[in-house]
Structures are given as C-alpha cells and as structure tokens.
Amino acid sequence: MSYDIRQSQIIHTWPSGSMIDFPELSLIMLCHDDGYGDWGNVNQEDPNKKQVIRDSRLAEAFKVDHFVVPPQEDGINNLSAYGIRFPGAQYCPKCGLIHFITKTRGQAIIERGSFDQKMRAFTCDACTNNQTGIGPNLVPMRxxxxxxxxxxxxxxxxxxxxxxxxxxxxxxHLLYYKSKGGSAGLSDITIESYRRGSNTFLASRDLGxxxxxxxxxxxxxxxxxxxxxxxxxxxxxxxxxxxxxxxxxxxxxxxxxxxxxxxxxxxxxxxxxxxxxxxxxxxxxxFPIIYSGILLPQSAYEQQCPPEVQQNLDSTVTIFRDSMPDIYQDYTNEQWRDFLIRLVESNPNHQLLKLGYTKEAVIGFIRNHFGEKPEERFINKAVLLRQQEFSAFTGTVIKDKTVWFKKKKVDGNEYNSLTGQPDLLEEVVLLEKLSALKVYKGFTRVKPLMGEELVFAEAADNLDTKQKHEFERIQDARRDPLHTRELPAVEVKGEGIFLKFSNKKLNAWADEYPNARLDTINHNLEQANLSFNQNHELINKRYLFLHTLSHILLKELAEDCGYSLSSLAEIIYCSGNSSIGTEEEMNGILIYTTTSDAEGSLGGLVEKGQPDYLSSVMNKGVDKARWCSSDPLCISAEQGQGFMGLNLAACYSCVLLPETSCEKMNKYLDRAAVIGTLNNSRIGLFNQ
Structure with a gap:
C-alpha cells in the first residue's frame, strides 16, 4: 500500500528527515539517494527515468551537477519516495507492553503482502484475541x-x-507504559520493568x-x-x-x-x-532549509565556473579525499584552490586544460569555484545570485525556449505620475513567465538555522567559531553528500512583478530617515546575534523601506489580483551601503507566485502590474498603512516590537504577513519608513 502526496510536499512538508503520521503508523522519510533508483535512474529510455532540472547557475552555487524532482505517479513508472517506521518503540494500548520493532518484522508476510507493503500497524502478541487471533494495534510512543x-x-x-x-x-527486560489516569500530567505516567520469563518486578520511574x-x-x-x-x-x-x-x-x-x-x-x-x-x-x-532561486536564461549571466569544469574539480577533490583521507580530508577551500592551481600550472596536459578553455580561464574558474576569499565565499555567493537575477530583470535577455522566462518592461514614469512620487520608480518589469526553483538543502532540528548565508557554506570554508557551530547543525538532504551530486528540488512556474527603484531617490530619502530608528533595530539585532549564537548582518535604511513597502503591496495585491496571500512571496534586492554608487547597487522588489499548481500562472498578478492598476494598488496600500488598529501604540514603538524587537511600527494589524510569504520571517519592518510617524511625517518617503 502507498499514500499519495504532492511533489511540493516532499520538499516543504515531508522532506527527508521529517516524520509523517499515517493511520496506524508513524514513518520517517528517507533520503532520495538511500536506494539506487528510488527517484529514477539516468537511462532516458527507461519509464522510470529520473526527472532532473539543469541550471548551471544554481548548480554551481550548490556544487551539484543538477537538481532532481520528486517522483510523480503517471501510471507508467513505479517510482516512490520511501519512509521507514519510526519511532521504533511502540506500546500496546491494552496491556502497556512496549515493543521494539525490527527491520525484519516489517517484512513479515500477512494477507499476500508484508506489513511494510500494506503499511499496516503491528499488533501485540501478548494480547491476542481468542476469536480473531489478532491483538490490539500497537501505538508509536509519543x-x-x-x-x-x-x-x-x-x-x-x-x-x-x-x-x-x-x-x-x-x-x-519487559517494559510497560502505564498511566494512572489521575491527571494529564507526566508524573502520572510511569515505565515499569519486569524480568523476562519470571516476570519479577525490577524498577519503575515516572516521566515527570x-x-x-x-x-x-x-x-x-x-x-x-x-x-x-x-x-x-x-x-x-x-x-x-x-x-x-x-x-x-x-x-x-x-x-x-x-x-x-x-x-x-x-x-x-x-x-x-x-x-x-x-x-x-x-x-x-x-526546520527544512529551502532556497528559492529564479531560473534564468543562460544569456542573462556570466558563468562563474562552467558545469564541466565544476564537475571535474569536484571529482578531483573527491578522488584525493577518498584515496588519501589522512592528508586531504580536512583541506580547506583555500588549500584546494592553491593545490589545483599548482597542478594546472605544472602540467600542460592536465585534464582541465582539455575542456576547450585557456589556462588563464581555467585558473579563473578555479578561483571562482573555491573563492578568492574563502572565508567570504558562501556570503559572496548568495549576493552574486541575487545580483544576477537583478541584472536579468533589468538588462537584455536573449529568448531561451528551455527556460520559463518572459518579461515586458514598462517605464517607471508611467507609475510615478499616478502615485504622485516623482522619480521613485525607474522601471517596472512584468514577468509574464517566471520559474522559481525551490531547492531542499537539508534541515536543522530544535531551532531554525540562524544564518541564512550558511546555505552555501561547506566544511572546507574558513568559518569562524559561531559559523562553524551553526553549520554543524545542518543535516544534508542526501545520505552521501560527497558522492551524490544532486539535490531535491521542485520547479514552480508562475508570474511576477519586479519594481526597480531610483537609487538617487532612495539614497536622498535615507538621509532624512533618522539614524536612531535604524540603530534601534540594529542594536536589537546585535543582541539577537548574541542570544542565538548567530551572525546576521546589520540592515540598512533602504532595505527597511523596500521590505515594508513590499509587505504593503503584497497585502493589497492579494485582495485585488485573485491570489491568496499565502500564494505570493517576495524577494528584496538591496545591496549593502558599500555598493552605493557602483554598478552593484540594487534597489528592487520582486513579488511572485509560489503555488506549484495551475493557480500560479493565471495571469492575474501581471495584469495588476499595469500602470493604472499597480499605481492604484500602491496608493491604496500606502493609505491603509497610515493607520493601524493598534495605533497609536504601533506607530509610536521606539524600542522595537515583535521577535527580539526587530521591528518598529509593524504588527499583525498592519504590515505583517504569513511567514511563508516573507523572506525574513516578518523581521526588519517599519511603517514610518513609508508614511512617517505622528510627530514627524517627513521621515516617510511617501510624505516627502
């Protein structure tokens, strides 16, 4: 027997490492590479062929060859995502005897199939019914x-x-799970031990x-x-x-x-x-670790390290690690970079030089792959991916039929005249076709990952102590990350609206926004970093404005475009202050659909991106944001509110969203950046 779950659920809800409850049993989901061919094989002629997504940009970032899509039943293949019984301790609701299951017990045959094949609960042999010959179904321990x-x-x-x-x-010994039933407290639940055979009492302990x-x-x-x-x-x-x-x-x-x-x-x-x-x-x-990246035509970006070079580099590293682990197991990325550059320079017949690139180009690829500054490699990688997406939205892109990507640019002045905000928007890009790749990197337990930048980190990076402790908490999505060169992912095809803001306008507004308000959030962020052993970078004023306006637009669009709020998401493109005045400066908002079914491409979002509609949405959203039902308490918050005080004038009555729609879990928001405060309306950009 099997149960049907959607592809997106295998990434978001029940990925490898998660527990899933079915009627009568509890399972833990296995890694997709647990058994060869579980999610398909590479033979394209086989009906059980593996469904893969190839994107050199994201593959290079995650150091894989491609991404594998969870199997989908089509009436032809027999592929599946697999789970095994967990927890192994299960008790009888009648006598309380705790059974410890085994692998072979699940393979025992009953009614023309095994317990595992039929996904049937085990029964208690000690309480067998004389008439049916079957005991009560065992219950997994809590x-x-x-x-x-x-x-x-x-x-x-x-x-x-x-x-x-x-x-x-x-x-x-025989262990029994006993409940006195006096109250719902754990102290009324005891575990009792009896010697097997003689049934002599040995010990008892409550769960208080x-x-x-x-x-x-x-x-x-x-x-x-x-x-x-x-x-x-x-x-x-x-x-x-x-x-x-x-x-x-x-x-x-x-x-x-x-x-x-x-x-x-x-x-x-x-x-x-x-x-x-x-x-x-x-x-x-x-806590699943899922990265959302936009699939772009290859003409939209310059490859940092071509796939064939990357595969060669990583296979070389694997060979050295497997053959001489005592020497190479703990090599850092900096050591691998220098080592491989020496190999290429000293051997004119090296296999990397037979791929059609010059020696100088190969050395450049090696530097890009391992990082010029390895201690910042994973942080720079996250920034680079967003810069590539920003450039694809705003620059020239050659059409590529293999990628779900189609855009239409509209001059920002058509919106500025209708919103009454001169020079605010440089352009709006209507993304009639937009595909997001949801990559399942792995997961953490007990508490979520405290450093999003560590998604691209690896053991060979020069991590500081805090980063190393946090990185060690990440459990990879694969059983054998060293040899499995693919990650689970799903592609979400939909649509989106991208707004590019005037750098000059935002920088001029930032001079008016009080430093004290930003300092409050950043001070609270530093305290949160200390409390949770994390290393989040401090934010800037432009991010605070863009993020807050994005939430305002999302709430208003959800009312007008036909999508539910949980079906929409945001990506904020905002560079650090060090990039102001350079080609790397970014100030933009992407709002896109995240649902993986037909609802994600109905066209309603792009339609609302037209000048008349979007300007109206922006005006109505900003007007609604001027008053919150929690005002004046909300707008007057000066010490921070929300989680660890990382928001100012922002609460669930005004701009907070479902956390699935927000890229920062509803942090770093301040309505005052948009509409000002009761005492100083001029600090809001829409009041200038």
Missing amino acids: FVIATEEGFLGDFPWDWFVHKSCPKERGQR QIFDQSIFTETDAEGNYLDYVNNYLPKPWKGWHNNESYVTELVSDVPRQGNIMDGDDLSPAAKRKFPRTMQRGAGNII
Whole structure:
C-alpha cells in the first residue's frame, strides 16, 4: 500500500528527515539517494527515468551537477519516495507492553503482502484475541530524543527506567507504559520493568522530569547517556544499520564532565551535544532549509565556473579525499584552490586544460569555484545570485525556449505620475513567465538555522567559531553528500512583478530617515546575534523601506489580483551601503507566485502590474498603512516590537504577513519608513 502526496510536499512538508503520521503508523522519510533508483535512474529510455532540472547557475552555487524532482505517479513508472517506521518503540494500548520493532518484522508476510507493503500497524502478541487471533494495534510512543546537531532517536526507555539499577540495562527486560489516569500530567505516567520469563518486578520511574535535558548529563555507574552509547546517536532518515538499529554516527567534541555545567545551567556546548526529549509531533523536530532561486536564461549571466569544469574539480577533490583521507580530508577551500592551481600550472596536459578553455580561464574558474576569499565565499555567493537575477530583470535577455522566462518592461514614469512620487520608480518589469526553483538543502532540528548565508557554506570554508557551530547543525538532504551530486528540488512556474527603484531617490530619502530608528533595530539585532549564537548582518535604511513597502503591496495585491496571500512571496534586492554608487547597487522588489499548481500562472498578478492598476494598488496600500488598529501604540514603538524587537511600527494589524510569504520571517519592518510617524511625517518617503 502507498499514500499519495504532492511533489511540493516532499520538499516543504515531508522532506527527508521529517516524520509523517499515517493511520496506524508513524514513518520517517528517507533520503532520495538511500536506494539506487528510488527517484529514477539516468537511462532516458527507461519509464522510470529520473526527472532532473539543469541550471548551471544554481548548480554551481550548490556544487551539484543538477537538481532532481520528486517522483510523480503517471501510471507508467513505479517510482516512490520511501519512509521507514519510526519511532521504533511502540506500546500496546491494552496491556502497556512496549515493543521494539525490527527491520525484519516489517517484512513479515500477512494477507499476500508484508506489513511494510500494506503499511499496516503491528499488533501485540501478548494480547491476542481468542476469536480473531489478532491483538490490539500497537501505538508509536509519543516521545523521542533529538539534538541541536540534528540527531534523532527513540527515547532510551531501557536506560531511563533502570537508572537506579544500571546493571539491568540491555538485558531485554519487559517494559510497560502505564498511566494512572489521575491527571494529564507526566508524573502520572510511569515505565515499569519486569524480568523476562519470571516476570519479577525490577524498577519503575515516572516521566515527570522527562523534558529536563539534564537527565541525559547526570552520571551513574555507566557515566552519562552519551558515555552509555559510546557517543553514537541515530540518524534514522539514513535507513537501517542492521535488523534492530538505525544508522548511527559519532557525536564529535562531547564536553568533558567538568565542562557540562555552567553555574546552575548546562553549558552551551552541553546543550548543543546532548539530546533532549521532544514530542513526536513537535513543530521543532525539523526546520527544512529551502532556497528559492529564479531560473534564468543562460544569456542573462556570466558563468562563474562552467558545469564541466565544476564537475571535474569536484571529482578531483573527491578522488584525493577518498584515496588519501589522512592528508586531504580536512583541506580547506583555500588549500584546494592553491593545490589545483599548482597542478594546472605544472602540467600542460592536465585534464582541465582539455575542456576547450585557456589556462588563464581555467585558473579563473578555479578561483571562482573555491573563492578568492574563502572565508567570504558562501556570503559572496548568495549576493552574486541575487545580483544576477537583478541584472536579468533589468538588462537584455536573449529568448531561451528551455527556460520559463518572459518579461515586458514598462517605464517607471508611467507609475510615478499616478502615485504622485516623482522619480521613485525607474522601471517596472512584468514577468509574464517566471520559474522559481525551490531547492531542499537539508534541515536543522530544535531551532531554525540562524544564518541564512550558511546555505552555501561547506566544511572546507574558513568559518569562524559561531559559523562553524551553526553549520554543524545542518543535516544534508542526501545520505552521501560527497558522492551524490544532486539535490531535491521542485520547479514552480508562475508570474511576477519586479519594481526597480531610483537609487538617487532612495539614497536622498535615507538621509532624512533618522539614524536612531535604524540603530534601534540594529542594536536589537546585535543582541539577537548574541542570544542565538548567530551572525546576521546589520540592515540598512533602504532595505527597511523596500521590505515594508513590499509587505504593503503584497497585502493589497492579494485582495485585488485573485491570489491568496499565502500564494505570493517576495524577494528584496538591496545591496549593502558599500555598493552605493557602483554598478552593484540594487534597489528592487520582486513579488511572485509560489503555488506549484495551475493557480500560479493565471495571469492575474501581471495584469495588476499595469500602470493604472499597480499605481492604484500602491496608493491604496500606502493609505491603509497610515493607520493601524493598534495605533497609536504601533506607530509610536521606539524600542522595537515583535521577535527580539526587530521591528518598529509593524504588527499583525498592519504590515505583517504569513511567514511563508516573507523572506525574513516578518523581521526588519517599519511603517514610518513609508508614511512617517505622528510627530514627524517627513521621515516617510511617501510624505516627502
């Protein structure tokens, strides 16, 4: 038996590493490269051929050859996304006996198929009904353990209940899940242990402290929990290791016993390394890391490193790492760059020089691939991708039938005269065809990724301590990232509106907007960086204005264009202050459809991008933003509001959006940048 889920759900909702509940059982989704051919094979003549998306720009950024699309049932192929049962501990609702499932138990045959094939729940053999011969269906346990570094496993019931008698651990005693029923508290739930065979009572422990992380750091005769498991924890989305256990990996750099506590609290290292108890359906079990990039015609950008060169470089690196890991395993990108340049310079017959490029061009490709400044490579890559998209929208593009991309430029003055804002818009680009690629990079657990720029980072980059700790939390979407040169992705075809703003106009307005307001947000951002061990860059005034106006336009467009607000999204193109006056300066807003079905290309958004419509939308949206139902409290906020005080005059009554529509999770917003404050209306650009 199988269940149908949409392609987009395999990327956004139930990607590899996520848990999915079906009637009678709970699964964890496996990586797409868990089994050869799960998502198709490369033979184009085979009905089970792999569906791939080739885009050299994004492929180079992620250092892959292409992107693979989740399988779609078409009546011909037999491809599927696969999952396995998790958690492995399941209890009988009648007698409470906890069963620990195995791989072979799922392969047992029942009614012309196995338990796994029919996606059937296991039953309790101890409670078999005399008439039906079948016991009650087992229920997956509610609790699991997870770490900030991505490990996920069954709660260690055997280890937990035998704390008072450690020698009884691992003896396969019978464990029972019992509820007194007196209240809904965890203290009324106990785990009881009985010796197998004699049924002698051994130990009992209630779950009152199960959510206290310190239970895993406390020591007994066998040390703490990580000592007990020899510092190995499971990663079940990588499959079974043997019949009884999932794949496990080493937890590196576990703090010594003397470094576990920091006063009365656990140390940051202990919180990061040791597991904690979580509910199976908790929202922070997984935070998918999904990058949205625009698919562009190849004529719109200059390749930093052609695909054939990139593939050659990465295969060379893999060969050296596999053959001599003691030497090359820990090489940084800077070392690889210099090493490969020396190889090319010293060997005129090197395979890289047989690809049709000059030696100087190949060396340039190597520098681009590994980074001229490796410590900034991943940050520069994110900026470069947005610059390429900005240039494609505003520059000349040769038509390419292989890419869903069609645009029409409209002079900004046609809008400025209708909005009463002279010189505000340089041009508006109506994107009648626009394709966004949603790339599933991987995921984090417990808390979301705190540094979006780390999407393009890799272990060989020169990361500082904070960045390294955050990067180590990212779990790759692939089981074998070193040899699997593809990432899961879905293509979303739709439409969009791109607004290019006058650099001169925005820079002149920025001189009028008070530094104190921006300083408040950036001060709160610095505090958030310290609190959450993140490294977000400070924002500038132009971003604050563009982001706030984007939200205003999104809310108004959703009312007029026929799309729901959750079907629209934004990308803000805003360069840093160091780029002001250069060719790299960007000031733009892209609003586009994000739904993956037919709704995304109905044409309603582009129609509203015409001068008469869009000017009206902008005027109405700005007028509505002048008053919030939470005013005067909202407009008067001077110390910051919202998450960590990262907004000023912005709340859910005025400009906040569904978080799926906002690129910054509803942060860095201030209505005053658009319409001013009660005391000083001139600081709003639309009041100047």
